Amino acid sequence: MTFRQKHLLGIEQLRPEEITTLLDLADKYVDLNRRQQKHSDALAGLTQINMFFENSTRTQSSFEIAGKRLGADVMNMAMQASSIKKGETLIDTALSLNAMHPDILVVRHPHSGAVDLLAEKVNCAVLNAGDGRHEHPTQALLDALTIRRAKGRLHRLNIAICGDIAHSRVARSNIMLLGKMENRIRLVGPPTLMPSQIDQFGVEVYDDMRKGIEGCDVVMMLRLQKERMDGGFIPSEREYYHRYGLDAEKLSYAKDDAIVMHPGPMNRGVEIDGTIADDINRSVIQEQVEMGVAVRMAAMDLLARNRREQPNEGVYV
Numbered sequence: 001m002t003f004r005q006k007h008l009l010g011i012e013q014l015r016p017e018e019i020t021t022l023l024d025l026a027d028k029y030v031d032l033n034r035r036q037q038k039h040s041d042a043l044a045g046l047t048q049i050n051m052f053f054e055n056s057t058r059t060q061s062s063f064e065i066a067g068k069r070l071g072a073d074v075m076n077m078a079m080q081a082s083s084i085k086k087g088e089t090l091i092d093t094a095l096s097l098n099a100m101h102p103d104i105l106v107v108r109h110p111h112s113g114a115v116d117l118l119a120e121k122v123n124c125a126v127l128n129a130g131d132g133r134h135e136h137p138t139q140a141l142l143d144a145l146t147i148r149r150a151k152g153r154l155h156r157l158n159i160a161i162c163g164d165i166a167h168s169r170v171a172r173s174n175i176m177l178l179g180k181m182e183n184r185i186r187l188v189g190p191p192t193l194m195p196s197q198i199d200q201f202g203v204e205v206y207d208d209m210r211k212g213i214e215g216c217d218v219v220m221m222l223r224l225q226k227e228r229m230d231g232g233f234i235p236s237e238r239e240y241y242h243r244y245g246l247d248a249e250k251l252s253y254a255k256d257d258a259i260v261m262h263p264g265p266m267n268r269g270v271e272i273d274g275t276i277a278d279d280i281n282r283s284v285i286q287e288q289v290e291m292g293v294a295v296r297m298a299a300m301d302l303l304a305r306n307r308r309e310q311p312n313e314g315v316y317v
C-alpha cells in the first residue's frame with residue numbers, strides 16, 4: 001500500500017501513487033455502497049468528530065455517512081461562525097476536543113491554513129473538508145474518481161475548469177491533482193475571477209468560454225462564490241450567464257462525449273443551465289456526490305491504517 005500520510009490536509013502533499021492508491025480503494029467502496037448491506041468495520045471502535053465552521057450540506061453529510069458505514073462513532077459539532085472570531089478560539093477548541101481522544105477530526109474552516117494549524121495541535125488524523133480558498137482535497141479526489149470512471153483513465157485528458165477560479169479551493173485542489181496526473185488544464189473565466197499568480201499554475205487561461213472548452217473531454221463548472229466577494233467582480237449575474245454560463249450552445253464546442261461536472265451547490269441560470277445539469281447523458285453531477293462518500297471512506301480507512309501502524313507518532317500536545 002502506498003499512502004504514507006498522517007493527515008489529509010491537501011492535494012499538495014500527495015504523490016501520484018498515493019492518489020492512485022486512494023482511488024483504487026474508493027472504487028471498492030463504491031461497490032460496497034451499492035449493496036443493500038453497506039457495513040464495514042474498518043473504523044470500528046474509533047471516534048470521528050466533524051467540525052464545520054462554515055455551512056455545508058453535501059460535504060458534512062458525506063463525511064458522516066462515510067464514517068458510519070465504516071463503523072466509527074460519529075459526532076457532528078455545530079460550530080457557529082460567531083465562535084471563531086479569534087485565532088485562539090480555534091486552538092482552544094482543538095485542545096479541548098483533543099482531550100476527548102478522537103481518532104479522526106474532519107474540519108471545514110473559512111480561513112485558509114486554519115486546518116493545517118489545527119493539525120499541528122492535536123494527535124489524531126485530521127482531514128481538511130475545505131479551508132478558505134486554499135484546499136478541498138476530498139472534493140478533488142472525488143472529481144478525479146468520477147473522471148477516471150467516466151473516461152477510463154486519469155491522464156492526458158483536456159480539462160476545462162470554468163468560472164470563479166479566484167475564490168475556489170475546489171479549483172486549486174483540482175489544478176494540483178489533475179496536473180500531478182499529467183492532464184492538460186485550461187482555466188476559463190473573466191480576468192477578475194482569475195487568481196493573481198496564475199502564471200505559476202502551469203495551465204492555459206481563456207476568457208472566451210467557447211474557445212476555452214473547445215475540444216475538451218471534461219467541463220468542470222464552479223459556483224460563483226458570492227460570500228467570498230466584496231463586490232465588483234462581475235457586472236451582473238445576467239451578463240455573467242450570457243458570457244460564462246454553460247448552456248447547450250457553448251457545450252457544443254467541447255468533445256461530443258465530454259462530461260459536465262459541478263461540485264455543488266449549483267446556481268442554476270448563473271453558472272449553469274438547469275437542463276444541462278439534469279441531462280444524464282452529459283452531466284455526472286450525481287455521480288460526483290456518490291463518489292464523494294466512497295472517496296471519504298477510502299481516505300479515513302487509509303489514515304486509520306497508518307495510525308494503527310504508527311500508534312506513537314504524532315503526539316504533539
Ligand code: NCD
Binds near residue numbers: 130223225
Ligand atoms: C464546494 C466548497 O464548499 O468548497 N462545495 C462542496 O464542497 N460541495 C464548492 C462551493 O461551495 O462552491
